[in-house]
Amino acid sequence: MLNTTVTRTVQQDLTALLGTIEGLDDLPFDRRLINDLQQQARWEAYTQTSALDVFMPSFRQQTNESLASTSMSEWPAVSITGGECVLQCDHCKGRILEPMLAAQHPQQLLQIVEGLVERNGEGMLLTGGSDRHNVIHYEPYFAVLEQIKHRFPEFTIAVHTGLATRQQAQAFASAGIDVVMMDVIGAQDTITQVYHLKREVSDFEQSLAWLCETGMRVVPHIVIGLHYGNLLGEWQALEIIKRHKVDALVLVVVMPHYADRRRPFCVPDVHATGRFFMDARQALPDTRVQLGCARPAGTQRLMLEVYAVLAGLDGIAYPGDELMSLADQLAIPINLFARCCSSPVPVQDKNRVADARQINNLSAIRSLNAFDQYPLTINRRQGTM
């Protein structure tokens, strides 16, 4: 256990503090929510051995002045259908898949992974467009996935399953998949109207149960604001997840700019979303709860990040520099990972970072925290900015 030289003001005036941080200083935070978060003071639970985990996988390029992002290994997102999705939900229409690496044939997937391993890539997020029943057809890929895990056991594969069948869940486990993820929808209207599915809420719970019974690492997601930007089934989804033994919960927030203009989404109410962060934290006190990579852009993103950390979420993907400034001010220790937030966090890495924290210089820690066992790899993106 480390002794920190940073002292934390127990009853820090959060509103006043936010007013001192450039970029957060004039944002319209909900004072009542800030007061409630202040009362709970959940951020004080962050310690050297239970730091805020920051995730920066390479499927999105983010340049932070306060994070050593160029020292990151590769962790891309790969779609087995390219940008194609038969389901054509109103919130995305397949557009989220478009920038991903396409592996529309199993051998293509193998080649991608071989290239990643050669460049010291640590893992990948595997997903794809689904059919009209929200099932993603991984069947042709199971053999090659098993082959990949056999050849490269350290290469982590996180699969977004869609509504997995029992057979698929078992096949993922047999192939050695490291982590499976699925969006849990808690409102029938959302399933029917946004997803155009003839499925029920219970189908989502059943799919989650099938994944959990395999013993794989299961990390369900709740997409906040999925009903055209409104919060509707989120609390029911939380209830469903509470009934199952999951390894972590990832909260993401719908991104309205992906929606079709003919069926537009509004930006979910950031304050109601912040309150849901608090509810999720309370509902799952012993389960990791994290803010994932998807959320609206701009000032809404900044406010959501602040609410997530003040609510005491365990991890956050792609935080902005403003959030890092707040973490500095609140003396919150940071662990930085170049991987998807659903993947397991290597404990030995956390210890190494905690050691680095002793030098009492958070900026230096972020530079040191490039994980010397993961050699430096530059993103193979077309062009840099």
Added chain:
Amino acid sequence: MTTVRGCEMPDTLLYDIEANVWCRLEDSGLLTLGMTAYACSLSGDIVACMPRKPGKEVQQGKSCATVESGKWVGPVKAPVAGEIVEVNQQAVDDPTSINEDPYGAGWLIRMRPLDWQTESIRLLGGQAARDAYAAKMDEEGFGGC
């Protein structure tokens, strides 16, 4: 309009090649700057722009705005040191203007340079800028705007 690999590059502007930023010294002594067409092409559709506030002093190479697209979040780096005096609220309110008209309606910042004579030496214009961008695009495997 002069182009490099299909990306517009007006001859009347100076460019910070590394930061992928254009700038223009106005008669008023203020410097107007924004993202190049090349930068806009790399980032894809921009969905948010958060410039730093007027009155803020920024150093050369440091962020004067944060810009987000669906696949990228990053800083727009100041080509020279200076004080921000004006931000383009239209680009903040409607970030699509940055992609649609990067050298016009999509400008981002006006700043008062601290030492234009010294710091502007590293900025390129005309053929030198076009050559530098062509080399950069080659190096980065850029297919074109």
